[in-house]
Amino acid sequence: MRGTGTFAGIYLYRSFVDMRKAINGLSQIVSQDLKANPCDGSLFVFISRDRTILKALYWDKSGFALWQKRFEKERFRWPKSALADSIEVNSEQLDWLLSGLDIEKSKPHEKLSYQSFS
Numbered sequence: 872m873r874g875t876g877t878f879a880g881i882y883l884y885r886s887f888v889d890m891r892k893a894i895n896g897l898s899q900i901v902s903q904d905l906k907a908n909p910c911d912g913s914l915f916v917f918i919s920r921d922r923t924i925l926k927a928l929y930w931d932k933s934g935f936a937l938w939q940k941r942f943e944k945e946r947f948r949w950p951k952s953a954l955a956d957s958i959e960v961n962s963e964q965l966d967w968l969l970s971g972l973d974i975e976k977s978k979p980h981e982k983l984s985y986q987s988f989s
Contacts, residue, residue: 875962878929879912882957883950883968887920894935897928905957909935915957916965922946925969940969948973 875881884900892900897917901909909915910930917926925947927938947968950958964974 873929873931875914875965878914878962881914881916881960881962881965882907883916883960884918884957885950885955888917888926890917890919890924890926890939892917892926894928894937897926897937898935901928907957914965916968918947918949922949942971945971947971950974 882905884905886904888897888900897915898909900917901907901915905915907913907915909928912930914927914929917928918924923943923946924939924941929936948971960968960974967974
């Protein structure tokens with residue numbers, strides 16, 4: 872999979888997905904449920920009911936790419952708080968999720984920007 876920072880957006884699909892779905896089934900979820908274009912350069916991430924399998928779908932200039940990760944003993948800490956069909960995350964949060972961390976509890980420090988120093 873290409874670097875997580877190279878995607879136009881990263882979206883976690885909140886509902887559980889049958890992991891027998893491949894590119895066509897997952898891109899259909901993106902189009903119909905999320906009302907998004909699966910070819911727009913974004914990464915779309917899906918989770919299995921038991922939260923041990925994660926699939927990521929993206930358009931890679933000449934075709935779709937599908938990536939999968941499976942935990943052998945642990946479960947992915949899938950976000951629960953949002954009411955929408957998807958949650959937009961940044962590349963750092965996706966890296967945390969792929970490492971097994973809870974992205975709702977792990978929050979980076981606020982980015983500060985100053986105009987002058989005293």
